[in-house]
Structures are given as C-alpha cells and as structure tokens.
Amino acid sequence: MTATSVALIGANGHGMYHRRQLAELAEAGVAVRLVGLADTREVQEAPAGVPVYTDHRALLDEVKPQVVIVCTPPHTHLALTRDALRAGADVLLEKPPVLDRAEHEALTAAEAETGRVVQVGFQALASPALVRLRAAVVGGALGAVRHISVLGCWKRDDAYWARSPWSGRRTVDGRPSLDGALANPFAHAVMQALSVLDAPVERVEVDWLRVRPIEVEDTATLRITLAGGVTVLVAVTLAGEGFVDGDLTVYGERGDAELGFREDLLRLPGEAAAVQVTGRRTLLENLLAHRSDGEPLLAPLSRTAPFTAVLERLRAAPPPYQVAEEALDVADGHRTLRGVNTVLARCAARGALMNELSRPWSATVPGGTANG
Numbered sequence: 104m105t106a107t108s109v110a111l112i113g114a115n116g117h118g119m120y121h122r123r124q125l126a127e128l129a130e131a132g133v134a135v136r137l138v139g140l141a142d143t144r145e146v147q148e149a150p151a152g153v154p155v156y157t158d159h160r161a162l163l164d165e166v167k168p169q170v171v172i173v174c175t176p177p178h179t180h181l182a183l184t185r186d187a188l189r190a191g192a193d194v195l196l197e198k199p200p201v202l203d204r205a206e207h208e209a210l211t212a213a214e215a216e217t218g219r220v221v222q223v224g225f226q227a228l229a230s231p232a233l234v235r236l237r238a239a240v241v242g243g244a245l246g247a248v249r250h251i252s253v254l255g256c257w258k259r260d261d262a263y264w265a266r267s268p269w270s271g272r273r274t275v276d277g278r279p280s281l282d283g284a285l286a287n288p289f290a291h292a293v294m295q296a297l298s299v300l301d302a303p304v305e306r307v308e309v310d311w312l313r314v315r316p317i318e319v320e321d322t323a324t325l326r327i328t329l330a331g332g333v334t335v336l337v338a339v340t341l342a343g344e345g346f347v348d349g350d351l352t353v354y355g356e357r358g359d360a361e362l363g364f365r366e367d368l369l370r371l372p373g374e375a376a377a378v379q380v381t382g383r384r385t386l387l388e389n390l391l392a393h394r395s396d397g398e399p400l401l402a403p404l405s406r407t408a409p410f411t412a413v414l415e416r417l418r419a420a421p422p423p424y425q426v427a428e429e430a431l432d433v434a435d436g437h438r439t440l441r442g443v444n445t446v447l448a449r450c451a452a453r454g455a456l457m458n459e460l461s462r463p464w465s466a467t468v469p470g471g472t473a474n475g
C-alpha cells in the first residue's frame with residue numbers, strides 16, 4: 104500500500120507532538136509518511152531528509168501532500184486551511200478551528216468547493232467513553248438530561264503566559280486570537296460538554312476574571328443554554344489550588360453520569376465506579392481511515408459549529424476583570440486564587456456563574472475591572 108503523504112504547517116510548539124505521532128504511527132506499520140514542514144520561524148530539530156519551507160504555499164505547490172496538519176496560532180487557521188484544501192489535501196486542523204461563525208461558514212464552503220474534509224483537533228471527540236455516554240443518553244439510561252457540567256482546576260505559571268507571541272492575547276495583528284482558558288486549554292472540555300447532546304446554542308453567559316495582567320481570562324464560569332433548555336456550565340481555572348482534570352458530569356432525571364476524557368473513564372447511573380472504555384484511535388488515524396475506507400470522521404468541522412458559536416459570543420463579552428493581589432498566593436511564578444476550587448465546584452453543581460454565588464475575592468484592581 105502506498106503511504107499517505109502528510110505535511111505539517113506550524114512545525115514547532117505543539118507541532119512537535121504531531122511529528123512524534125507521525126513517527127510512531129509509521130513505526131507501528133501505518134502507511135503514512137511526513138513529506139514536508141512549513142514554519143515562518145526556524146524549525147527546531149527538523150528531521151533529516153524532510154524538506155522545510157518558510158512559506159506554506161511553496162510547500163503545497165512543490166510537495167503536494169495528501170493530508171496537511173495545520174498547527175499554527177488560531178488567527179491564521181482559516182487562510183492556511185483554505186489554501187491546503189484548495190491544494191487538494193484533507194486537513195487535520197488544530198483547535199480552536201476558527202474564531203467566528205463567518206469563518207466557520209467560509210471553511211465549510213471551501214470543503215464543499217474542493218470535495219476535501221477538515222477534521223478538527225478536538226481529541227476529546229475521539230473518546231470511546233463519549234460515544235458510550237451519548238448512546239446511554241439516547242437510549243434513555245439517564246432519563247431526560249437536565250444539566251451538564253465541567254469542573255477543571257489547573258495551574259499555569261508566568262512561563263506559560265510568555266510561551267508564544269499570541270499567549271494571553273485577545274487580538275494579534277488586529278485579528279481575534281482568544282488565548283483564554285475557555286478557548287484554549289479547556290476548549291476540549293467545552294467541546295466535549297457540547298457534544299453530549301450536539302444541540303444548537305441559544306444563550307451564552309460568562310463571568311470571568313484574571314489573576315495577572317493578561318488580556319484574557321484565566322478563570323471563568325460559562326453557562327450555555329442549548330435549544331430545548333438544557334444548560335451546560337463550564338467552571339475552570341488556570342490559577343487553581345489543587346488539580347481537577349476537567350471531568351464532565353451529566354445530570355439526568357434518572358441519575359448522573361461522569362466522564363473522565365483523558366483516560367476514557369465512564370460511570371453511568373447505577374454503576375458504583377467508573378470503568379475504562381477502550382478502543383481510542385487518534386484523530387489522524389481516523390482521518391486516514393476516512394480517506395481509505397470511508398470511516399466517519401470523529402471530529403468533522405460541522406460538529407464544531409456550536410463551539411464556534413460560543414467563541415463568537417465570548418469575543419463580544421466585556422474583558423475579564425483583574426483580581427487584586429490580596430486575594431492571591433504568589434510563589435515560584437504561580438498565582439493561586441484562594442478559594443477558587445470550592446467556588447467553581449459549587450458553580451458546576453448548581454449551574455451558577457461565579458457572580459451569582461458568594462466568593463472570597465471581592466477586591467479587584469482599579470481600572471482592571473470590566474464586569475466585576
């Protein structure tokens with residue numbers, strides 16, 4: 104079998120993960136090979152024998168890859184992905200795919216025009232535990248779904264917020280970027296919560312803040328009301344006290360279900376403990392199988408429309424307010440918001456925004472308050 108040729112645009116940063124994954128797949132006997140890299144900056148640890156380009160158009164013209172992975176900052180995604188589709192490639196596009204509904208529609212039109220497909224790098228959608236959860240919901244195991252929540256408490260330090268030119272930015276080069284907790288690190292959790300029902304988004308409410316002088320939120324509660332009235336509450340922080348992964352809970356009339364996406368753990372109503380659901384494939388393997396055997400895509404662009412609708416509403420929301428130093432513990436480049444885990448856990452369980460419950464950080468930075 105001829106190996107599928109794959110090129111990578113955006114070769115550094117998370118692009119290193121894609122390079123490793125391609126190498127591992129090829130080593131495991133999957134018919135795939137890396138045929139080119141493109142990056143506007145110098146490529147770190149470029150593998151021998153693989154051509155490197157600074158202009159992705161030259162790569163597409165000369166190498167003509169069958170599949171392109173786009174792993175660049177979000178504000179570049181639309182243009183690069185459209186170029187790759189028009190060059191005849193199927194695309195694995197990193198999340199967040201695009202930044203508003205007009206861009207989503209433009210990319211959908213480019214898929215139709217070229218007959219090629221876009222798989223979006225939301226690996227949470229590749230979880231077999233999610234497939235089983237959705238089957239349980241459709242089969243009535245939870246009764247009518249009332250509410251869905253995500254609770255995630257992580258820590259990110261000063262170095263994280265200085266990692267790239269687009270880190271912590273709301274706009275780059277005049278284009279929206281949105282590197283906040285909801286649109287970037289917890290995008291998987293937001294997407295997964297939306298995909299339990301795959302229903303259209305009707306209303307988006309947010310209360311968000313930051314513990315350092317960045318343009319985006321590091322701590323947020325997001326409430327999404329879906330068509331039909333079910334609410335999704337996402338309560339997340341990057342200034343957490345203790346680690347909570349971002350697990351999903353679905354509250355139904357007949358009982359609750361819990362899903363841990365990283366290890367594909369699932370507990371359904373009536374079960375005492377979570378069990379691991381096996382059979383996960385990577386999004387690239389799924390895209391290759393789609394090309395060779397017509398296997399349905401796990402994360403097609405169309406499935407991400409509700410996520411992009413949420414992102415568009417977040418772009419229009421007032422900027423996050425900055426919490427004053429006295430509410431924080433500051434050490435070793437970390438800023439921890441005291442009491443945040445407890446507040447977010449309460450918000451997730453009750454479907455409430457932070458500003459609807461009492462919270463210990465009343466003080467904000469003068470001039471840093473937009474919606475507090």
Ligand SMILES: NC(=O)c1ccc[n+]([C@@H]2O[C@H](COP(=O)([O-])OP(=O)(O)OC[C@H]3O[C@@H](n4cnc5c(N)ncnc54)[C@H](O)[C@@H]3O)[C@@H](O)[C@H]2O)c1
Nearest residue numbers: 113115116117118141142143144174175177197198199267
């Ligand atoms: N799926 C995941 O778990 C996951 C994890 C991390 C990052 N990401 C996503 O991957 C994407 C890249 O993130 P990152 O952290 O690697 O960013 P980064 O800034 O570290 O790296 C991006 C690379 O793209 C290059 N680049 C920028 N514009 C380019 C252009 N026009 N043509 C060619 N190269 C260009 C940059 O020079 C840089 O080397 C983002 O969309 C991010 O959200 C996904």
